[in-house]
Amino acid sequence: xxxxxxxxxxxxxxxxxxxxxxxxxxxxxxxxxxxxxxxxxxxxxxxxxxxxxxxxxxxxxxxxxxxxxxxxxxxxxxxxxxxxxxxxxxxxxxxxxxxxxxxxxxxxxxxxxxxxxxxxxxxxxxxxxxxxxxxxxxxxxxxxxxxxxxxxxxxxxxxxxxxxxxxxxxxxxxxxxxxxxxxxxxxxxxxxxxxxxxxxxxxxxxxxxxxxxxxxxxxxxxxxxxxxxxxxxxxxxxxxxxxxxxxxxxxxxxxxxxxxxxxxxxxxxxxxxxxxxxxxxxxxxxxxxxxxxxxxxxxxxxxxx
Amino acid sequence: xxxxxxxxxxxxxxxxxxxxxxxxxxxxxxxxxxxxxxxxxxxxxxxxxxxxxxxxxxxxxxxxxxxxxxxxxxxxxxxxxxxxxxxxxxxxxxxxxxxxxxxxxxxxxxxxxxxxxxxxxxxxxxxxxxxxxxxxxxxxxxxxxxxxxxxxxxxxxxxxxxxxxxxxxxxxxxxxxxxxxxxxxxxxxxxxxxxxxxxxxxxxxxxxxxxxxxxxxxxxxxxxxxxxxxxxxxxxxxxxxxxxxxxxxxxxxxxxxxxxxxxxxxxxxxxxxxxxxxxxxxxxxxxxxxxxxxxxxxxxxxxxxxxxxxxxxxxxxxxxxxxxxxxxxxxxxxxxxxxxxxxxxxxxxxxxxxxx
Ligand SMILES: Nc1ncnc2c1ncn2[C@@H]1O[C@H](COP(=O)(O)OP(=O)(O)OP(=O)(O)O)[C@@H](O)[C@H]1O
Ligand SMILES: [Mg+2]
Numbered sequence: 001x002x003x004x005x006x007x008x009x010x011x012x013x014x015x016x017x018x019x020x021x022x023x024x025x026x027x028x029x030x031x032x033x034x035x036x037x038x039x040x041x042x043x044x045x046x047x048x049x050x051x052x053x054x055x056x057x058x059x060x061x062x063x064x065x066x067x068x069x070x071x072x073x074x075x076x077x078x079x080x081x082x083x084x085x086x087x088x089x090x091x092x093x094x095x096x097x098x099x100x101x102x103x104x105x106x107x108x109x110x111x112x113x114x115x116x117x118x119x120x121x122x123x124x125x126x127x128x129x130x131x132x133x134x135x136x137x138x139x140x141x142x143x144x145x146x147x148x149x150x151x152x153x154x155x156x157x158x159x160x161x162x163x164x165x166x167x168x169x170x171x172x173x174x175x176x177x178x179x180x181x182x183x184x185x186x187x188x189x190x191x192x193x194x195x196x197x198x199x200x201x202x203x204x205x206x207x208x209x210x211x212x213x214x215x216x217x218x219x220x221x222x223x224x225x226x227x228x229x230x231x232x233x234x235x236x237x238x239x240x241x242x243x244x245x246x247x248x249x250x251x252x253x254x255x256x257x258x259x260x261x262x263x264x265x266x267x268x269x270x271x272x273x274x275x276x277x278x279x280x281x282x283x284x285x286x287x288x289x290x291x292x293x294x295x296x297x298x299x300x301x302x303x304x305x
Numbered sequence: 306x307x308x309x310x311x312x313x314x315x316x317x318x319x320x321x322x323x324x325x326x327x328x329x330x331x332x333x334x335x336x337x338x339x340x341x342x343x344x345x346x347x348x349x350x351x352x353x354x355x356x357x358x359x360x361x362x363x364x365x366x367x368x369x370x371x372x373x374x375x376x377x378x379x380x381x382x383x384x385x386x387x388x389x390x391x392x393x394x395x396x397x398x399x400x401x402x403x404x405x406x407x408x409x410x411x412x413x414x415x416x417x418x419x420x421x422x423x424x425x426x427x428x429x430x431x432x433x434x435x436x437x438x439x440x441x442x443x444x445x446x447x448x449x450x451x452x453x454x455x456x457x458x459x460x461x462x463x464x465x466x467x468x469x470x471x472x473x474x475x476x477x478x479x480x481x482x483x484x485x486x487x488x489x490x491x492x493x494x495x496x497x498x499x500x501x502x503x504x505x506x507x508x509x510x511x512x513x514x515x516x517x518x519x520x521x522x523x524x525x526x527x528x529x530x531x532x533x534x535x536x537x538x539x540x541x542x543x544x545x546x547x548x549x550x551x552x553x554x555x556x557x558x559x560x561x562x563x564x565x566x567x568x569x570x571x572x573x574x575x576x577x578x579x580x581x582x583x584x585x586x587x588x589x590x591x592x593x594x595x596x597x598x599x600x601x602x603x604x605x606x607x608x609x610x611x612x613x614x615x616x617x618x619x620x621x622x623x624x625x626x627x628x629x630x631x632x633x634x635x636x637x638x639x640x641x642x643x644x645x646x647x648x649x650x651x652x653x654x655x656x657x658x659x660x661x
Contacts, residue, residue, distance in 0.1 A: 202364050203397035205384040207411035207462065217410075221401040 043274035062275035093238030096177035104185035112193035168250030176244035192226025309337035316370030348519030405439035564625025594655035595631035602648030
């Protein structure tokens, strides 16, 4: 008697075997979890008396060092310096988020309302900066902002350039951050705006709302998922930025990533650098959790984690 | 007309096409709508109905012409300032707002006190029989319920004119019939002028106090449903409203010579239509206006099809080079069969001449 074999379940079309995801998962574990683990482990080790690296002796000194300052005379005091630097990170990342929002929403809306054939071109234009390294672009911003640059030159010509100084001020940091991160704000908002049905806006006008009210009460809520994604994509990496405060802010507007970089570099204090990284990570995760719970309670279809 | 409530004068609207040409959506449209009227705009797809509605609402500006409401021009003021509201074909309910918030939106724009907004929202929802659903989101409602919210949202504003763009086209037939009755009731109760767009001639006939028939951006005829059905001004209207045989006849001395050789006496024609002295013209005859006759037949031909539709039997008769449809009561004594020779004649004063 021949056995009749049940046909192998064909699965849904487009449904792939979970094995196909394995290489990606392995890769993600290697590049995300492993460095993270190393950072956490290092943050609980000691600084060697000579050279770089870590000494494999358990210690919480690195964390203590964030909050406590050891004076030369042996006394200790509560240290607010690193908290201030962390605050700086939040402050500048927050300002960059706001400026990219204010500038990004109109641009995204404008692109989304162009004829279809222009949109792809405009989106490409938004991504154009990614074609060169952020380092080179930051140098370019520095040249532009410099007093010998085009702005300074122009102001001198019209005779008001004598007191012009933007480079190496907090303004330069803000300009640099805004410039670097604005594509990350425009693109998700554009994606939402493109799907937005502008008939809702018409209904708003019909019901007596003026332009601004239609924007505030109908359009913005309609593109909320894109706005939230944009905020996350700007604010989170913004917290960790260090090129802009360093090269444009002239080190006067240190953000936490500058301190971290310094501890892995010149200061050669890897455990402390690691501890600061973990410290920053905790705040980043808190922020993400805050956004996602806020989003969930409104019942939106956005997932950050 | 000076006493018109909504007066549309010579409104023209064109759109550019991607190829660089222009589409004339509205071509010098004149229309006077009375206060408290249930006015229907009827026409085939693409004839400009939506464009005219959008011009009235202010979502589109006419290229030329004027729109007056109670004697003052509204075509140059923005949509939000016009005392006119729209029920959109797609409903366009704000997805992030609840039913009550949707209805309240328009009232908030008028900066009414909170408690008045509340009572007017409740009243509007009661008017459309939606009490108890005010906290739902639009996505949690059926199509028919969404339709009612859209209606409540516009009615709550107590507009002078309510514009409805094919509001029932997304509903199934039964729901649609129910809503037709209800819209009529709402219109009577509120006394608001309704301008209702549809491409469904049956809907237009059941609902309209008056109907304007559009074709290719022009108004072809305006009149009561009876007028339009019984006295269509041309072949397009006759054909579009209900079913009509458009028969090409030759004007002879004894009357109209039908294809196939039958003759219809001139006296049997409707009274108020023009008859050319000679040559060819078009006669419009409704299928239900034919009767079987023994002598003096206008249509003489072979039955090519017999379709039983309940109360009526439809005969397709080949007369000369034309096929003519007659709908006879099914209780009639003799029913011809396919292949029979048959003789038909329009009943007295039913046939009309029409321009093409
Ligand atoms: N925004 C627009 N751009 C270009 N052409 C348009 C636009 N809106 C309408 N038209 C054109 O104008 C004409 C009239 O369109 P309209 O929407 O008024 O027709 P309608 O009578 O409402 O048709 P339907 O019954 O299909 O809704 C059509 O030929 C249409 O293609
Ligand atoms: Mg339309």
